[in-house]
Ligand code: G3H
C-alpha cells in the first residue's frame with residue numbers, strides 16, 4: 001500500500017536499518033520494485049524525477065505507480081517520492097500530482113539561496129502534509145565537472161547542515177561525503193568522520209545517501225552504522241534494464257513479441273532490487 005515516506009524513514013531510523021529509494025520510469029520498473037519488496041517483506045520508496053514526469057505525463061506516471069502498488073503490494077508500505085526537484089515549480093507539480101514527499105535540490109546554489117528556496121518549498125509542502133528532503137554539498141554526476149574533483153570543496157559542511165536544518169525545518173537531508181551519481185568516480189573512501197559530525201549536529205533528521213548504486217557491503221554497513229537511513233538507486237536499475245534490451249536488439253534477434261523482452265528486463269531489475277534490499281536491511 002502507498003504509505004508515508006516520512007514514516008518509512010522514521011521506522012528505519014528508529015530501528016537501525018536502511019531502506020532503498022529506487023527510481024522508476026515505467027510500469028515494468030515499478031512492478032520490479034514492488035515485487036522485490038513484497039518478496040522480501042520490507043518497505044521501500046519508489047521515486048520519480050522531473051524527466052520521468054515529462055516523459056510520461058505527470059498524472060499518468062502517478063497513476064501507473066499507484067496502480068502497481070495497489071495491485072501488487074498488499075500491506076507492505078511503499079513510499080512515493082519526487083527525487084531531485086530542481087525548482088519550486090517542479091515541486092508544486094509533484095505535490096499537485098499527489099506525492100506526499102518531495103526533494104528540493106538547490107545544492108548547486110549558495111547556502112543562503114539553498115536555504116531560501118528550501119524554506120519556501122517547506123512552507124508550501126508542510127501546509128499540505130508533504131515532507132521535504134533537501135541536499136547540501138554535491139554528489140557529482142558525469143559531465144558536470146572534472147573527473148578528479150577537490151572533494152573537500154564538494155562535501156557537506158556539518159555546521160552548514162545544522163544551520164540549514166534549523167532554518168528550514170526539512171524532514172530529511174541528502175549529504176555529500178564523497179558519494180557520486182552514475183559512473184562518476186567516487187572519493188576513494190567516504191569521509192566517515194564527516195558523516196559522524198553531521199549526524200551529531202542533526203540527530204533527528206534522517207540522512208539520505210544519493211549515488212549509492214556502486215556501494216558495496218562494506219560502505220553500506222559503515223553508513224548504516226553511522227546513521228544513514230536511505231540509499232538512492234537508479235544507475236544499477238538502468239544497467240539491468242538496458243542490458244536485457246541490448247541482448248534482444250542484436251542483428252539476429254528473432255523475437256517479435258516485445259513483452260518477452262520487457263518481462264525479462266523486469267525480472268532483471270527485480271533481482272537487483274532484491275540484492276540491494278538484503279544489503280540495506282542486514283548490512
Ligand atoms: O539522480 C537521479 C537520477 O539518476 C537522474 O535521473 O535522468 O531521471 O533525471 P533523471
Ligand code: 13P
Nearest residue numbers: 182210211212213234235
Ligand atoms: P545512482 O546513480 O548511484 O544510482 O544514484 C541515484 C540517485 O542518487 C538518485 O537520486
Ligand code: ZN
Nearest residue numbers: 181210211232
Ligand atoms: Zn540523487
